[in-house]
Amino acid sequence: MKYQKTEAKAHARETMRGIWAAALNPFDDTLALNEDGLRRNIRHWIDDLEIQGLFIAGKQGEFWSMSIEERKRNMTIAVEECGETAGTIMSISDQNVDTVLDLGYHAQECGADYVVVHAPMLSFCHDRDEVLYNYYKYLCDRLDIGIAMWSHPDSGYLMEPETCARIAELPNIMAIKYSVPREMYARLTRLVGDKILVSTSAEADWLDNIEELGWQLYLCSSPPYQLQTKNDRRMHEYTRLAFAGKFAEARRVRDSLDPVRKAIAETKPGGKPTAHGKYWQELLGQVGGRVRHPMLELTEAEKATTCAAFEDCGLQL
Template identity: 20%
Template sequence: MVSDSGLSPHGVVPPLVTPLDEHGEVDRRSLERLVSYQLDAGVDGVFVGGSSGEIALLDTAQRRMAVEVTTSTVAGAVPVLVGAVDTGTRRVIEHARQAARLGADAVVVTAPFYIQPHPAEIVAHFRYVREAVDVPVVAYDIPSAVGARLTPEIVTELADAKTVVALKDSSGDLASFREILRRTDLPTLSGSELFADIAIELGAAGLVPGLGNVDPHGYVRLHRAVRDGDIAAARAEQDRLARLFRIVSVADRGRIGFTAGALGAFKAALALRGVIDCPATNLPLSPLSPAETDAIAAVLNDQGL
């Protein structure tokens, strides 16, 4: 089923949150507004079903609805990347085939997890997925969630075999990131909100920042500034975005986990900006308190948003 679409992800590709209503169902109208908000900002693609989209928590109906709404709203304007993330190869293939049927331009795949795979098993996992679907595969390195690393050696093998068309790097390991750029010509996308300017300067093909949900315009400006050689402007934009990123630290960690605090902050900020209607996150994530939401509003006001 393998085909070559020539897809080369690049630029700013925000990993969309999944707006939910008060009953926990995907809020179609809010997601449509979120996608339109991204397109109006000039993004180069969107990623649905990533970590910011709560992929590990979505049920089958939620996942399907999120992909359907995103692909129909984008309507071919930019590539749509869809997460196919699960514990094992057969499950990932099932998700990937569904995403392809719903119009995904590529699927984004992590190493298998829970099973503590050997590097050779990780390589085989990607090969099996690639052979099973007729859309390109983007490798996703997020060891904080998966446990296993996509090391430079693994990524080089995947790149040399043309198993994947790009890498999304959320490892936080700048040395490994640089080594991958040195060893391969694989388009590499950085998931860092705080080192976005440095990643592009080093040769990253693009950015996949969760904060891009809230301020896609800022990341588009940053990317264009680096591309145009205006490093001072890029640094200033990165500093402003770093101040905005403080919203993920508002939640009381004695009461709520990091993921609930960060994704809740993104959704609260989007609700405050009028992009989505409800800031609800999926079970079992706890909601932000009214005081925490007020603190997020204060940060938005400080940054002119």
């Protein structure tokens, strides 16, 4: 641990800045975790693209398909490769709270910077404020590492800004990945943006959120390594310009990526987001690999359509 429990908020505000990406996990032809491929991707992401932090073993990483030991190994590899160059935030999300704690203790022991825990599924529960507060308090009481909340529609509901603001008072709650409509995350920023870091995964809104909401952190999804190459780092560039207050110039750079965004959006089958992301990685020269059940693989026709769009989108390899 690089900080005391009560220092989590201040440490996050000092160290969590810029672009943090959510890692897809490469699985080989036998569906085993391709550790060499993962290490190669991480080195590219932080050395060539200068991504400042990685979100490990989350939904992009297909955590639900991995054993507890695989998830721990996933974390350890990321810490080893990131070293002092990039930060790490480990998803320890699970419906079983003992599993969440087990993964949280491992994150602390292996040298992770932070952890993130998504809001649990709550069957038959409509008055959620007290339930959620006590859930995160239970974890905060037992873990010393900084904890980020994570609210997204897959839980079956969205955490209300006022609920998040209450939880933000807990000592080692230091951030939230808030996958909600903009009005909700803007309201939460106004409520507790001086206490915790508020962020969302919508890359298209990142520049506006820097300018209008004063955000310092993009947390997290796959665009940082899908929209960029070693020779074409426009997301990095428009972020740098925005942080320097050069918003008009930053907007021109951001908008120049629209053909890439369109190529990804128009070729991604609705039921195959993970396989599409991994194939796009392969087109970029990264290690993609297979997906695990229940996710579906791309057909050859879908790959051909994606490849054609990739070649026309204007990314410089």
